[in-house]
Amino acid sequence: MKGFRKSFISAALASMVALTAACxxxxxxxxxxxxxxxxxxxxxxxxxxxxxxxxxxxxxxxxxxxxxxxxxxxxxxxxxxxxxxxxxxxxxxxxxxxxxxxxxxxxxxxxxxxxxxxxxxxxxxxxxxxxxxxxxxxxxxxxxxxxxxxxxxxxxxxxxxxxHPNALFWNKSLFKSAGLDPETPPATWDELITMAKKIAELKKNESGNPVYGLGINTASHSYSGNMLFRDVLTYGGQFIDDQNKVVFDQGDALKNALANIQELVQAGVAPKGVEIKDLRGMFIAGTLGFHIDSDVGRQIFRDTSGKGEAFDAEWGVTVVPPGATGRSETVFSExxxxxxxxxxxxxxxxxxxxxxxxxxxxxxxxxxxxxxxxxxxxxxxxxxxxxxxxxxxxxxxxxxxxFPAKNPVFDNAMKTASDMIILVTEGGQTPESAIGQVMPKIKELYAE
The missing domain is CATH 3.40.190.10 (Periplasmic binding protein-like II)
Structure with a gap:
């Protein structure tokens, strides 16, 4: 812990100007x-x-x-x-x-x-x-x-x-255009993926902008790692066990989550190289069918769209549909x-x-x-x-x-975990190869 503190502070001091005496x-x-x-x-x-x-x-x-x-x-x-x-x-x-x-x-x-x-x-x-x-x-x-x-x-x-638990938002207009019932969200994770693919088949909206089915955080950022962890929960995995040992790569959950991300990005169902602010903008612009976000979403959508409460009629929200575990798996920031x-x-x-x-x-x-x-x-x-x-x-x-964030290196681990997303979406590597390259770095952060 002390070593982390010294190294973190030293790095931060080298790259930033400290707050003034305003504190x-x-x-x-x-x-x-x-x-x-x-x-x-x-x-x-x-x-x-x-x-x-x-x-x-x-x-x-x-x-x-x-x-x-x-x-x-x-x-x-x-x-x-x-x-x-x-x-x-x-x-x-x-x-x-x-x-x-x-x-x-x-x-x-x-x-x-x-x-x-x-x-x-x-x-x-x-x-x-x-x-x-x-x-x-x-x-x-x-x-x-x-x-x-x-x-x-x-x-x-x-x-x-x-x-701020993350739930699933959907665009009702895109549902209609794709021949889906705008008042009926997916009941399972597999159904969500099927619907996302159907929406992506629209290719473009009336303004000629690309349409995507599902928003996935694919930029190099700790938030992308956080959302990968959320996906791994859906596929039945965890990040650490009861003894605080890293088990992110145990079983098939991480591999399956990365394979799903890779498939959706390669097929044009999900955009590449985007972060949360990009996905929010796309959802507001009507070019994203599904978007997973926290409860702050509504106010952001209202304010950014310029439509206020009237914009609420254009989307719906539901719990994240269950996947491998049979329950709605998601995370909450706080x-x-x-x-x-x-x-x-x-x-x-x-x-x-x-x-x-x-x-x-x-x-x-x-x-x-x-x-x-x-x-x-x-x-x-x-x-x-x-x-x-x-x-x-x-x-x-x-x-x-x-989030299993009590260890102060967790944020760094999630930033490192986002490298696996980059490797499978931009580097052309298999999920197994990406896991093999990145997981040793994560375990090193945890001194394993």
Whole structure:
């Protein structure tokens, strides 16, 4: 773990400029077993406002900026003694910048993360345990799958904020053009592939743009590796076993998943060399029959299409159809919240997190962006299941698997795993050959 931290930070420092003193929380500090005491400023003057810094990416994304601003405004109105200073960092730069800033003694007080980022922050020893810092009832209210993913060596190191299970979107117009019933999505994985091929037979839409049946992430990126892992689940495989040993290449699941990707790309059913933003654009443009995405999809589709809620009539969403295991296999990414180990304002930071995961904040976030809650009590509320869209994603969450991302090298492993996709879609290699070349590198990352 220490070796990873040193090598990762050194590489990041060589290629990036660290965050400036805008983080402003100071360095040093340690985390005790009990809830931290109030800051000296708050003790000296009850009217003096405490400023906490919040590193996040949702404040700089158009789809979520308004919801973020409202949640922060509501928190500050209810807590006039605390001011939240946003450190908005683009997603692709987020992990590296937070690691560099924190290792340099200038951590943000609260850090947003996903599973991959949290593992890196915990591995770099910049996150504080939340046990004893947040209310015990709040910790006990986390849904089981999410709680498992944030527990490291028996300690809860991050609080799950908004889970994002991946479900299946389909384009109703392309269904009609391909002679399919636009109101009847596929019931099995094999049926999905058959329908995707039928849609791809259209070749082009009315504007002359190429039409594809199924969106697959085929670019060199860790997200492509994440989605390959999702495919492997459908074919009955796993990434690690109960002893945290890499078993990605055991059995036929990985080989079958790569063979399917290779076949679909070569046949023109799936596009080549694309990532999630490309697939979203194609789906919005009406040139992609099926697209697997999280619950943020609807708001992105509405905003980017320029059609708002009217665009909802052009697509449908359902759970990912079952494959080899007989159940709907998918993954969920998750926005998580951490408190910096070096923060001197941990009590105020904890209060901010408790608000962000509260009923008030989560209903705001849900109403504006359709997100769900990782708290059992809130996920079951009628207002969190207010339409068919929310119902589908809550149902999908029942069978969604967390990414096995506790090891901080997981993100690097997924980036490496995407090389197998490149080899079979662009390098002309067989799945067996791609696996043989890449899996030793993944196992080396895990010191196997």
């Amino acid at each position: 402003g929380s100071g360095g040093g500090g340690s985390v005790g077993e009990n809830k931290p005491q109030a800051t000296k400023a708050a003790n000296d003057n009850g009217n003096k406002q405490i400023e906490i810094t919040f590193a996040n990416w949702i404040s700089v994304e158009d789809a979520t900026k308004a919801a973020y601003e409202k949640m922060v405004a509501d928190f500050e109105a209810a807590n006039p003694d605390i001011k939240v200073k946003s450190l908005g960092i683009p997603f692709n730069q987020f992990k590296d910048q937070v690691l560099i800033s924190s290792s340099g003694g200038n951590p943000p007080d609260v850090m947003m993360a996903n599973q991959n980022f949290s593992a890196a922050f915990v591995g770099a020893d910049i996150a504080a345990p939340l046990d004893g810092m947040l209310d015990a009832d709040l910790l006990n209210d986390i849904v089981d799958g999410s709680k498992q993913g944030v527990t490291y060596d028996g300690k809860i190191m991050a609080y799950p904020w908004a889970p 926005h998580q919240l951490l408190i910096a180990k070096g923060s001197k304002k941990q009590e105020a930071a904890a209060k901010f997190i408790e608000f962000l995961v509260s009923k008030e904040a989560m209903t705001t976030y849900h109403n504006m962006n359709g997100v769900m809650s990782a708290r059992k009590s809130i996920a079951a509320l009628p207002e969190m299941n207010d339409d068919d869209y929310a119902t589908i994603f809550n149902k999908q969450m029942e069978t969604a698997s967390p």
